[in-house]
């Protein structure tokens with residue numbers, strides 16, 4: 001697991017100096033981007049194509065030979081930023097290299113999570129680019145099944161370049177971070193796997209900082225934030241079925257439940273605080289609130305021109321974001337950060353901003369989940385009260401299973417038991433029946449286009465047990481049954497999604 005954040009065009013300090021120079025001279029783009037986009041004058045309204053380039057009748061040299069040159073030419077003459085499209089061989093200012101795979105994390109409060117991860121964490125690393133920079137995303141599949149990526153900061157094709165990444169494979173996309181804002185990125189292998197992998201934990205935050213226009217409180221105070229918090233709200237599910245239905249087991253800020261209640265964010269009275277807030281969801285609405293604080297300014301999706309004054313909350317559906325700015329009042333004390341949709345707060349989406357005169361600022365808190373070594377995770381697992389795994393029926397080290405993981409036992413008079421397949425999960429995951437009971441699997445996953453990992457088509461095939469059985473492959477709303485006469489414990493999987501594990505316990509009929 002690794003994060004590589006390479007600055008390709010000189011060191012960061014040198015680039016900042018250059019941007020300051022460009023800003024003062026009316027050209028406000030960073031690094032190599034300034035070189036290739038230098039023909040554009042930057043104003044508060046956006047990019048204005050310079051008279052010099054228009055007079056020459058050409059576009060930036062980087063687009064020489066581009067297929068849709070007339071569209072590029074049109075866009076370069078508009079007052080709004082161009083799209084993110086650049087030729088894929090454009091030299092990047094920053095390279096974000098991240099790994100997508102399967103793995104476990106620690107959710108806090110004695111709960112382990114076994115799901116899908118980015119760089120071994122949930123959420124994945126916080127990626128920060130400057131508006132105008134050329135960014136290359138390099139996605140490596142570190143796991144055993146296909147992954148991929150969707151980058152919301154890119155106003156151009158990403159699925160074409162980052163879809164269907166096989167195990168061990170690396171794919172990349174190069175784009176211009178043209179539009180400032182706070183964005184989500186997430187796994188997007190293709191088809192049914194896009195919502196599945198995202199709901200199982202593969203997401204993170206990518207921020208494009210405005211280069212042309214500072215946020216208002218920064219302009220008013222004449223300096224950047226004393227405390228900058230990148231805060232990502234996300235749900236954790238005990239089963240794929242509950243994920244599809246939107247019934248979260250926990251809701252967290254930055255990877256652990258009650259993370260900042262136990263390890264508060266520190267600030268001083270009077271500090272300028274900026275929160276880059278992203279509700280990943282993937283299902284629930286959030287109304288983020290800071291108890292005892294009114295916002296000075298908020299910016300919808302983080303765009304500096306999409307500002308509003310005042311307010312007590314920001315309302316964010318899944319993948320919605322805000323930049324929030326406020327001053328800490330001149331008084332020491334604790335300010336609680338909550339999702340005021342209070343069910344979520346009670347399930348983990350609550351933290352503290354503790355303000356004392358001797359707090360050490362400036363400070364930055366990133367949105368990625370905590371990093372733990374394999375040894376630390378082993379230690380957490382050994383002490384775990386519970387393990388959550390959305391698509392697996394955990395058998396070991398799960399003394400207090402979540403509702404979705406509890407065995408469902410059917411009496412001897414039951415003739416037929418239905419096991420639904422929903423959200424890449426057998427539901428119930430663990431079923432006990434008397435010998436001779438008919439067991440029927442019904443596929444409730446509806447997105448059954450494509451095939452394999454990219455499809456919601458499933459079956460049930462034994463991997464262990466006294467005898468073998470297999471259903472046929474099931475499309476949406478299709479079913480198949482078996483009658484198991486041989487008592488014993490059966491483990492079965494879905495062949496196209498072998499990480500899906502169910503258990504069937506067949507007891508002697510009394």
Ligand SMILES: [Cu+2]
Nearest residue numbers: 147148187197
């Ligand atoms: Cu994935």
